[in-house]
Amino acid sequence: MRANPEARPIAGGSDLLGWIKEDVQGTGEPRWNLLVDIRTIPGSDEIRFDEADGLTLGPLATLDAIEHSPEVQDRYPVLSRAAGAAASPNIRHVGTIGGNINQRPRCWYLRNTEFDCYKKGGNFCFAVTGKNEYHAILNGELCYIVHPSDAAPALMALHADATIRTADGEQTMPFDEYFIGPRQDVLRENVLQQGDLLTRIHMPTPSPNAGMSFIKAQRRGETYDFAVVNVATVIVHEGDQIEDASIVLSGVAPTPFRAVAAEDALRGQTVSDGLLQQAAGAALLRARPMTENAYKVGISKNLIVRSVREAMA
Amino acid sequence: MAPSSASRAGSASPLLDDDDGAATVVTTDGSDTPVGEGDAVTGVIGVPDNVPLPEAVVTLNVNGRDYRVNVTANMSLLEALRQRLGLTGSKLGCDRSECSACTVIVDGVAMNSCSLLAIREQGKQIVTIEGLERDGVLSPVQEGFVQHMGLQCGFCTPGQIMQATALLQQNPAPDEAQVRRAMSGNLCKCSAYPNILSAIRYASEHWNA
Amino acid sequence: MTIEDAVDVVVVVVDDVARPAEGTIVGSARAADFEGVSQKTFGAGFYEVEVDPATGFVRVIEAVQVHDVGRAINPMGVINQIHGGVMHGINKALTEELIYDPPTGVVVNPNLDEYKLHMIDGMPERVQVDFVEPYDVVGPYGAKGVGEPALLPASPAIHAAIYDAVGVYVNRQPMTQAAVLRAIAEL
Numbered sequence A: 001m002r003a004n005p006e007a008r009p010i011a012g013g014s015d016l017l018g019w020i021k022e023d024v025q026g027t028g029e030p031r032w033n034l035l036v037d038i039r040t041i042p043g044s045d046e047i048r049f050d051e052a053d054g055l056t057l058g059p060l061a062t063l064d065a066i067e068h069s070p071e072v073q074d075r076y077p078v079l080s081r082a083a084g085a086a087a088s089p090n091i092r093h094v095g096t097i098g099g100n101i102n103q104r105p106r107c108w109y110l111r112n113t114e115f116d117c118y119k120k121g122g123n124f125c126f127a128v129t130g131k132n133e134y135h136a137i138l139n140g141e142l143c144y145i146v147h148p149s150d151a152a153p154a155l156m157a158l159h160a161d162a163t164i165r166t167a168d169g170e171q172t173m174p175f176d177e178y179f180i181g182p183r184q185d186v187l188r189e190n191v192l193q194q195g196d197l198l199t200r201i202h203m204p205t206p207s208p209n210a211g212m213s214f215i216k217a218q219r220r221g222e223t224y225d226f227a228v229v230n231v232a233t234v235i236v237h238e239g240d241q242i243e244d245a246s247i248v249l250s251g252v253a254p255t256p257f258r259a260v261a262a263e264d265a266l267r268g269q270t271v272s273d274g275l276l277q278q279a280a281g282a283a284l285l286r287a288r289p290m291t292e293n294a295y296k297v298g299i300s301k302n303l304i305v306r307s308v309r310e311a312m313a
Numbered sequence B: 001m002a003p004s005s006a007s008r009a010g011s012a013s014p015l016l017d018d019d020d021g022a023a024t025v026v027t028t029d030g031s032d033t034p035v036g037e038g039d040a041v042t043g044v045i046g047v048p049d050n051v052p053l054p055e056a057v058v059t060l061n062v063n064g065r066d067y068r069v070n071v072t073a074n075m076s077l078l079e080a081l082r083q084r085l086g087l088t089g090s091k092l093g094c095d096r097s098e099c100s101a102c103t104v105i106v107d108g109v110a111m112n113s114c115s116l117l118a119i120r121e122q123g124k125q126i127v128t129i130e131g132l133e134r135d136g137v138l139s140p141v142q143e144g145f146v147q148h149m150g151l152q153c154g155f156c157t158p159g160q161i162m163q164a165t166a167l168l169q170q171n172p173a174p175d176e177a178q179v180r181r182a183m184s185g186n187l188c189k190c191s192a193y194p195n196i197l198s199a200i201r202y203a204s205e206h207w208n209a
Numbered sequence C: 001m002t003i004e005d006a007v008d009v010v011v012v013v014v015d016d017v018a019r020p021a022e023g024t025i026v027g028s029a030r031a032a033d034f035e036g037v038s039q040k041t042f043g044a045g046f047y048e049v050e051v052d053p054a055t056g057f058v059r060v061i062e063a064v065q066v067h068d069v070g071r072a073i074n075p076m077g078v079i080n081q082i083h084g085g086v087m088h089g090i091n092k093a094l095t096e097e098l099i100y101d102p103p104t105g106v107v108v109n110p111n112l113d114e115y116k117l118h119m120i121d122g123m124p125e126r127v128q129v130d131f132v133e134p135y136d137v138v139g140p141y142g143a144k145g146v147g148e149p150a151l152l153p154a155s156p157a158i159h160a161a162i163y164d165a166v167g168v169y170v171n172r173q174p175m176t177q178a179a180v181l182r183a184i185a186e187l
Ligand SMILES: Cc1cc2nc3c(=O)[nH]c(=O)nc-3n(C[C@H](O)[C@H](O)[C@H](O)COP(=O)(O)OP(=O)(O)OC[C@H]3O[C@@H](n4cnc5c(N)ncnc54)[C@H](O)[C@@H]3O)c2cc1C
Pocket: A008, A009, A010, A011, A012, A013, A014, A015, A016, A017, A018, A038, A059, A060, A063, A085, A086, A087, A088, A091, A094, A095, A096, A097, A098, A099, A100, A101, A102, A103, A104, A148, A149, A150, A151, A192, A196, A197, A198, A199, A224, A225, A226, A227, B096, B097, B098, C113
């Protein structure tokens, strides 16, 4: 696969086949002519929990299996909720966590062959002059996609690590470093190069005092929509006293966005309405909305407040 | 970690090669020729009409029978069912996993057949809308859709029925919230949703009868 | 022919319908005689919504809709049509929109993922529909229509319901989160 620049791994295929059918092409995105079935790798769909070691996920575990795994539901509810919030039931039956993390963005200019934008090697971002109601409000530069995955913010909130297989062998890194923005490389959304694979996802056992919440704001009903904004939150607390906070948003930036400023504002504090407002405000301080998506700033702030409250309830 | 098998879109690999020794291998016309052998496939995005696509003969188990089917490497399960096996009950709505009109049950799980590759579905039990009725008797879900008129134009109906069947196989007495969630990927443009709910309630009540 | 004449004729038609002679075709599409007489259809809709001011998300929780359909030839089909109309109205009010890229005019959401229609989970918790059946002068078998009228009440009712909930009329359709939040902000 590494030798063939037109080869691509296929897991469930729910994102990749749609992408191929749309015939999206450009620099870094050739017309894939060789699909390598990675579902056949034995054990790659494991979901294994160990009190001492934490949770290990094979990249081929389906979203449906993760959502319904009793251990995940019990100990990592934020991940179970996130996996269950993605796409439709039938997509969750085939769609894998690895595919969900590595799926390509949904920017409607990117997925339309008529627009040759930066992400396809062109020299323009059509979202800047066009319809950007659902594009990024944070960290956009050249390209203003939002990261489409619902599972990714939950993994980041749980401080998960990614193990990847590259030409130089195996490598493990936190998901905070796995996703890269357009500033680093406009053609990719994560560190994987042609031929690399995500081989394992691992996260520590959460503290017994951890409360979790996943909230997804979307356009219709409860299911089957990419997030307008979603927030995955893990709060370690004793009553009203916050020991640690992990808050990650998706739908707002080209990568899942860790609200570091909010986490810092909350850590070690006693929760109050004023504190939550201040933390949420700090998180969105650097928001630079486009012509049509300023409403996302308010939603993001409100959801941060709501999710911290929910996690501590 | 090396992939233990690779499906080459350029040539038929041993993985794709036909007979897995299944007991009853039949073709739709009773002859030995795999269904669809020699049929041209045209109109594929990115492939000029005069370029032949790589083909492979696979065995698909559909509604309890094994069929030897000649498929191209890029053929979806839905295309194989409709164009090769003539099972046109499953409908093509969006071809992108967005509407679930193409829902079939694969090894007991509802899936969008438009977004599965036929060559990857060998060795699995596939049930389509054609496989629900037994000796002229409709299945409880089909009967429910008839009794409660769970449709208007009927285009989404095979998908709705397969989705509801998969749900009831796992949980014969779902509450309304569970039904709504399980059916939430199935678009009905006519929006016969209230009657679809009634139809599934009927099917649930008559599930074991 | 005047309306009065038409009404006279109806009496005869009704008799015929009751006991049609063998082989008679009873009822007809609008006859030439009735030119200028149009069928008026009536209906009313009542909608209850929940607005989440934090996200701008609007959920319709109850829909009640009643229509004057003339004679209901297939009552179950009429109910089904009105159900469909309710959901189409909700889609129109809240999500359904063809989006064009302004500089090029290219439609950017030519798919069922970005062109938002509600699935079954978007259906209100309670949907009640009914019809009344005054015999219609003009329509076949005394029927009127129900296809189009059924989708009209939802969107004005939902606009008004949102006003009732948050005190602002959203002046655009569909009323996406962006539109609702913008309207609330401008309050
Ligand atoms: C209509 C629709 C709606 C959706 N809505 C949502 C939503 O609301 N929220 C959400 O989060 N997702 C949504 N999705 C995306 C869906 O969750 C993904 O399509 C699915 O999870 C992908 O999994 P897959 O196994 O099918 O991946 P594939 O389609 O097989 O792969 C996706 C991509 O990841 C690469 N890849 C897969 N596995 C690996 C690996 N182990 N290592 C390296 N690369 C890999 C593939 O090469 C490919 O490029 C939606 C998809 C559709 C079609």
